[in-house]
Amino acid sequence: MxxxxxxxxxxxxxxxxxxxxxxxxxxxxxxxxxxxxxxxxxxxxxxxxxxxxxxxxxxTDRAIPDAHKTAQVLLCLSEDSREAVDAVVERATEAGGQADPSAQQDYGFMYGRSYADPDGHIWEVMWMDPEAAAQGPEGFASQVGGG
The missing domain is CATH 3.10.180.10 (2,3-Dihydroxybiphenyl 1,2-Dioxygenase, domain 1)
Known part of the structure; x- marks a missing residue:
């Protein structure tokens, strides 16, 4: 399993x-x-x-923080295309969420946006070019100017 x-x-x-x-x-x-x-x-x-x-x-007996003011985690889900990333953020916004509480990222081979749900929990949505993903960290570094 x-x-x-x-x-x-x-x-x-x-x-x-x-x-x-x-x-x-x-x-x-x-x-x-x-x-x-x-x-x-x-x-x-x-x-x-x-x-x-x-x-x-x-x-838990720990206090629930106000996720509109604080962040403990950023959750991230992948999508199959840049267009799918945009579509998820658009649906989230139409459903009462906040678009892009975190900065958008566009490295060409990797594209990401985010949304906050009505309680303020931030979800990142990202797409990565499968060829770039196959190259691993060394390939990423060369594509963002780090190698």
Whole structure:
């Protein structure tokens, strides 16, 4: 079985967050969802668990930071093309998110943008040219002027 990732995110309005994540391409898995949590599936291996603040508090007693003001993590998902990156950010914006809270990146062989969900969690969306990816770090360095 491949390794799975479950990113847990505290949210203030679970139905709004479910609608937002569905708009950016995730699908809710009802087997692992209820009125306190929703399992949003991006792929067979990538999941976001949206948790109400009350549910979150059952996992940790640490305070929930305001993600509109602070950042603890930046999450990143890949897409198959530059156009797909732009489309995801556009859908996120139309669904109530903020486009490009982080600077856009365009190195030619790699292109990235970002969005913040309604709770302020930042997701980066990136595309990398498959030929550049096959070259590894040495190829990246030469394409951005580092080698």
């Amino acid at each position: 491949p390794k799975l990732i479950f990113v847990n995110l505290p949210v203030t309005d679970l139905p709004r967050s479910v609608a937002f994540y569905e708009a950016v391409g995730a699908k809710m898995n009802p087997m692992f969802s209820d009125q306190t949590a929703a399992c949003m599936v991006f792929s067979e291996t990538i999941h976001a668990m949206l948790l109400t603040h009350e549910k979150w508090a059952t996992f």
